[in-house]
Amino acid sequence: MENLEKYDKAFMEVFELSKENLNEKLVYQSIQLWDSVGHMSLIAALEDTFNIMMEMDDIIDLSSYEKGKEILADKYGVSL
C-alpha cells in the first residue's frame, strides 16, 4: 500500500469517514469524533502505521488532514 493510502486509511478508520471526506476541510474539532480523545487515537494509528514516534509539539500541531501530511513528510520522512 502506498503511504498516502495508509495515511487515508488511518483517518477513515479512526473517524469513521469515507474517502470523499478527506480534504482540506477536515480539521481538528470539525467533526464530532475528532476531539481530544479521537486525536489521541489518530496519533496512535499514525504511529503504528508508519512505525514512528511523534514529538509532543507535532501532535499538537497536527490540526488538520493536510497539516498532518506536511508534518509526516517534513519531520518523519514519510513521503506522501
Added chain:
Amino acid sequence: MTYEAVLQLEPYQVDRVSKKEMFTKELLRMTEFHIENCPQYARMMRAIGFNPALADNYESIPFLPVRLFKELELCSVQKEDVYKIMTSSGTSGQQVSKIYLDKATAANQQKTLAKIFSNIAGGMRMPMIIVDCPSVLKNRNMFSARGAGILGFSIFARKKIYALNDDMELQIDAIQKFLEEYKGEKVLLFGFTFMVWQHFYKALKQSGRRLELGNAILIHGGGWKKMVLEAVTPEAFNSALRDLCGIPQVVNYYGMVEQTGCIYIECEEGHLHASTYSDVIIRRGGDFSVATDGERGIIQVVSLLPWSYPGHSLLTEDEGVLLGEDNCPCGRKGKYFKVLGRLKNAEIRGCSDTYATKF
C-alpha cells in the same frame, strides 16, 4: 495579546515585573470581555461597582468563588459555540460545576498543559500507566474532572494502560507485562492522589508483590482532604511510594477543573510553581486583602486561559501560603507556594475527593 501569543512564552521565565504588567493588561481585557458576553457576570460586576477601565492592577479584579460554577451556568460564548462541557466529578447529592468550553479554549487547555508538563518531565513521550479505570472516559462530550485530567495527560503517553479495572481492582499482572515490554524506558504513572493511594499503593502493598518502577515518574494531584483523614502528608505519600516501588520522581500538582490546563507543578524543591499562564494570590480570610509572603490565607487563582467562561479570576476553597517569587532555588521564575488544605467547612469538592466520600 492573544492567548496563542502568551503560550509562546516559556512557562517559567517571565519575571515579576513583566508578569504583573502582562496580567494586569490581559486580565482586565478578559474582565471586559466577560462583562460584555456573560450577562450574569456583568450583573455581578455592576452590583459591586467594578469598572475595569478604572483598575490599574490585576489584584483589584474581583474573584468569583469557585462554587458559583455549580449554582450558575456561566458562559461567555454563544450556546452553539459550546464545544464541550466539563464537570467536577460530583456524586449524588452533590452539585457539579459546569465549565463551558469552545473549541479554542479546549485546545488551549491541552497546549498549556503540554508546555508546563514538558518543563518538568521533558518533551519525550513515555509509556504511561493510568491509575484509574477505563470507564472514566465513557462520555466524551461531558468530561468529569477525572476524565479531563487523564485525557489531558494522555498526550504525553506513547502507549497506555489502565492500572485498574472497572471494579477498581489493581491489575498487577497486566502492569508487570507492560513494564516488561518497555523495560529500560522511562515510564509515566499518572493518577489522582487518592486513587494512587487507595487503589495502587495500598493494593500493591497488600498483595505483597513488587512492581519495578525504578525508572518511573509519578504525577499525581487532585485533593488532599481525604488524604488528611488518612493521616498521610504529602511528604509521607512521596516516601511511601518511593519505598514500595522505588519510584524516583514523585511530582504533585495542584489544579482545578475551573482552570483546567493551568496546573501548578511541584519542583525539585517540593514547591508548587505558578507558570507564565496563570498566577496565585493569597488573600487574608478576614477582609480578602492580599497576604504577605509566608502568611496563611485563601488561594485565589487567575489565568489568562478562560475566554469561553468567566473563570479568569477565582477564589478557591483552599488555604495556602506564598513562599516567594522569582527566587526558588530550582531556578524557575514566578510565584511558588504551598497548599495547606481545604478551608474548614468547605464542601468536599476536589477531583478525586468526590469519589473519596465513598470511603
